Amino acid sequence: xxxxxxxxxxxxxxxxxxxxxxxxxxxxxxxxxxxxxxxxxxxxxxxxxxxxxxxxxxxxxxxxxxxxxxxxxxxxxxxxxxxxxxxxxxxxxxxxxxxxxxxxxxxxxxxxxxxxxxxxxxxxxxxxxxxxxxxxxxxxxxxxxxxxxxxxxxxxxxxxxxxxxxxxxxxxxxxxxxxxxxxxxxxxxxxxxxxxxxxxxxxxxxxxxxxxxxxxxxxxxxxxxxxxxxxxxxxxxxxxxxxxxxxxxxxxxxxxxxxxxxxxxxxxxxxxxxxxxxxxxxxxxxxxxxxxxxxxxxxxxxxxxxxxxxxxxxxxxxxxxxxxxxxxxxxxxxxxxxxxxxxxxxxxxxxxxxxxxxxxxxxxxxxxxxxxxxxxxxxxxxxxxxxxxxxxxxxxxxxxxxxxxxxxxxxxxxxxxxxxxxxxxxxxxxxxxxxxxxxxxxxxxxxxxxxxxxxxxxx
Amino acid sequence: xxxxxxxxxxxxxxxxxxxxxxxxxxxxxxxxxxxxxxxxxxxxxxxxxxxxxxxxxxxxxxxxxxxxxxxxxxxxxxxxxxxxxxxxxxxxxxxxxxxxxxxxxxxxxxxxxxxxxxxxxxxxxxxxxxxxxxxxx
Numbered sequence: 001x002x003x004x005x006x007x008x009x010x011x012x013x014x015x016x017x018x019x020x021x022x023x024x025x026x027x028x029x030x031x032x033x034x035x036x037x038x039x040x041x042x043x044x045x046x047x048x049x050x051x052x053x054x055x056x057x058x059x060x061x062x063x064x065x066x067x068x069x070x071x072x073x074x075x076x077x078x079x080x081x082x083x084x085x086x087x088x089x090x091x092x093x094x095x096x097x098x099x100x101x102x103x104x105x106x107x108x109x110x111x112x113x114x115x116x117x118x119x120x121x122x123x124x125x126x127x128x129x130x131x132x133x134x135x136x137x138x139x140x141x142x143x144x145x146x147x148x149x150x151x152x153x154x155x156x157x158x159x160x161x162x163x164x165x166x167x168x169x170x171x172x173x174x175x176x177x178x179x180x181x182x183x184x185x186x187x188x189x190x191x192x193x194x195x196x197x198x199x200x201x202x203x204x205x206x207x208x209x210x211x212x213x214x215x216x217x218x219x220x221x222x223x224x225x226x227x228x229x230x231x232x233x234x235x236x237x238x239x240x241x242x243x244x245x246x247x248x249x250x251x252x253x254x255x256x257x258x259x260x261x262x263x264x265x266x267x268x269x270x271x272x273x274x275x276x277x278x279x280x281x282x283x284x285x286x287x288x289x290x291x292x293x294x295x296x297x298x299x300x301x302x303x304x305x306x307x308x309x310x311x312x313x314x315x316x317x318x319x320x321x322x323x324x325x326x327x328x329x330x331x332x333x334x335x336x337x338x339x340x341x342x343x344x345x346x347x348x349x350x351x352x353x354x355x356x357x358x359x360x361x362x363x364x365x366x367x368x369x370x371x372x373x374x375x376x377x378x379x380x381x382x383x384x385x386x387x388x389x390x391x392x393x394x395x396x397x398x399x400x401x402x403x404x405x406x407x408x409x410x411x412x413x414x415x416x417x418x419x420x421x422x423x424x425x426x427x428x429x430x431x432x433x434x435x436x437x438x439x440x441x442x443x444x445x446x447x448x449x450x451x452x453x454x455x456x457x458x459x
Numbered sequence: 460x461x462x463x464x465x466x467x468x469x470x471x472x473x474x475x476x477x478x479x480x481x482x483x484x485x486x487x488x489x490x491x492x493x494x495x496x497x498x499x500x501x502x503x504x505x506x507x508x509x510x511x512x513x514x515x516x517x518x519x520x521x522x523x524x525x526x527x528x529x530x531x532x533x534x535x536x537x538x539x540x541x542x543x544x545x546x547x548x549x550x551x552x553x554x555x556x557x558x559x560x561x562x563x564x565x566x567x568x569x570x571x572x573x574x575x576x577x578x579x580x581x582x583x584x585x586x587x588x589x590x591x592x593x594x595x596x
Contacts (some may be wrong), residue, residue: 192595231594258585262592286461287575288583300503301489303510303543304573308463310507312575357461357576394518396466398529398577423515426522440511448504 001036001090017043025072028079032068035086036093041167042069046086065089067171080171084215092208100162103144107132107160110146127189130159135177140166142174147185155194155228156186161207175213180241180271183234187268193234196227203227235263242267247351248277251284260291269294274453278350278359279320282391285354287312296455312357313447314393318418318436319359322389323350325370326361356402361387369414373424373433379416386413393420393440400431407432462579466572467552467559468517468527475546475568478513482544485509513544517570528559529577543571 006013017034021043032045049062065083083089111132118125125131127149135143143163150157161182163174186193198204205211206222206229214221214233217240224230229237244252255261269275275283275294283290289309292298297313298305327348349362364387369379381387388406392399395417406415416432422439436443470478485506492502521527545552546568552559562569 194596231596235594254583255585256591257589258583258587259589259591260583260585262594264594288463289575291584300492300500300506304465304571306507307510307514307543308573308575310511311573315576355461355580356578392576394514394572394574396518396521396527396574402576402578423518426519428522440515441508444507444511448500448507452500 002034020070021045021068024068024070026069026075026078028068032066035065035089038067038082038165039167041071042067042165044082044089067165069167071167077170081216082171083212088215089212092212095208103160103162107144107146107162110159133178133181135174135181137166137169137173140168142166142169143178145178145182147182149189149191150196150200151191152200153194153196154191155196156182156189156191157200158182158195158197159199161197161210163207163209172213172216175209176241179210179213179237183238183241183264184268184271186234187238187264188272193229193231193238193264195229195234198227238267239263242270243277244270245277245281248281248284251281255284255291261294265294269454272453274450275316276320276324278323278352279316281350282316282319282352282357282359283312285352286315286357293451294454297451310444310447311392311394313450314420314440314443315357315391315418317443317446317450318393318420318438319389319391321436321438322371322391322418322434323348323361326364329365357390357392358402358406359389359391361389369416369434371418371434371436372416373435376429376431376433379414379432379434381414382412384412386410388413388415389418389434390416391418393423393443395419395423395427400428403431461576463532463573463575464577465530465532466517466521466527466574467530467555467562468520468570468572469525469562470517470520470568470570471523471525472567474516474520478516478544478568478570479546481509481513482549485513485544510543513570514572517572526562528556530555532573543573545569545571 002014002017003012004014008015008019010016014034021028021032021034028045031048031050033048035044035046038044044065045068047062047064047066063085064081065086066079067082069078083092110130114130114132117123118129128151130146130148133145133147134141145161146159148157161178163178165171165174182195183193186195196203197206205226211221214237219233219236219240221229221233221237224233252266255266256263270277270280283293287293289305289312293309293313297309300306327345329344329346346365348364351360353360362385364381364385366381366385369381369387372379388410390399390403390406399417403415403417416434417427418434418436419427420436420438420440420443424433424435427433488502488506488509492506495502545563547566551563552571559569
């Protein structure tokens, strides 16, 4: 903690922290008071209320702890909330640092045992085995934990939970990711979503880092039982750690409001990931059978229902594959440039028109669209950077008509039918076509695997 | 949200025997699937891949100008079990038009496809305001 009485030359002094804060790449608001360092390049600051009331933060934000990055970062990551107040923040950091050495020793022991009994022995662990988890980003370990299903309370036991803030990650990202892994494990094991911490018989309180993350979201974790995250708290936390685009969120809320599915299943589907966000958005937007698909699909004997589910799943899968390809700036094949395996997304957006089963892609790169059918008129994205895609694995004349109608309705946008490679021959040559490189059978294998993962015996 | 419709395709004569053979193999796979332990989907996957081949043939037939009829779903027998191929010696479909009945009476093989992408608004099931199920405790 920065000391007001220490000389300015001391890096633990408040004066030194204030001068560093004022020299930050992005000028901080004048009512931020440095509290303590978060990492080498960011400082935890408390938001102070000003006497004249001219706060740059809202009045209700005063007292909160925010993280100010000293280097240039995207504005949306600057000043993110670390905790609700200084007392809780300092106490939680102190508890975390005090327990860190013992926790590191414990996780090492768990990892060694796991290595000996399962990795070297080549055995797959069951859910009740204590499994160590290490979370890393760009070769930096940001989280360590261990999970096991505990039949004594039919929930998840977490003997160790360690997380930290690092300069290259957004605030609380390690807690978000570790919490997501923890909740997915709890769901996957099929028990209740109750999560208890510490070893059996020597229970510990909800980890301070996780409580701090909860407070930053406005979710009091461990409020009902200080040693556990209750199923109701887990539900709220699951929703908070699962990223969803606005449109998908609106559809999810509609499904939840109608009692069609549980938040846990939706979040698990996205985070596992069984279906990716665009795929789930498409399923929910276009099919009244989305709930059945999320629960593993109709039985094979109900062939008609099964075909309807398969057809919408195939379309979702193809649109997901296509989206991941167009949203990536892969430099492979550019001889003058080095291929970098980093986040190379270009920020393509999508909107699903549920009534027609059409996906509108926005912000696409100019030029010829990938997967354009080679012997047809190439599909070129124009200045409006807009492309309408009609994904169909069994295209009928009604789908051809849908493409033609779209061409008439949006003459300046690129429009195309997206079909598997073995169905391309059934589509009229004049129709703009994008060919998914997978055959129908290969797509079905992927869907079978997704549906199998979804068949978890809970509602 | 798009809506589902039933598409009945009259298969060309040259393909009828092949489609009936695929359907028969599908039925056999399905009966074998019932004897397998719970969770073993080997035969169910085989059944589905045989029917995927039939579906592809039906779509190719439509593209080649074969007759087909699009009907709205019926409530009775909507999701009934069994394959969706109709022809000589096989059960007749329910709730179909006279034209489809005529095809079948003339000895044609008819494939039913349930396709979900026809334009329209499908009502979601569930009741607004019901809320998600309570968390398991």
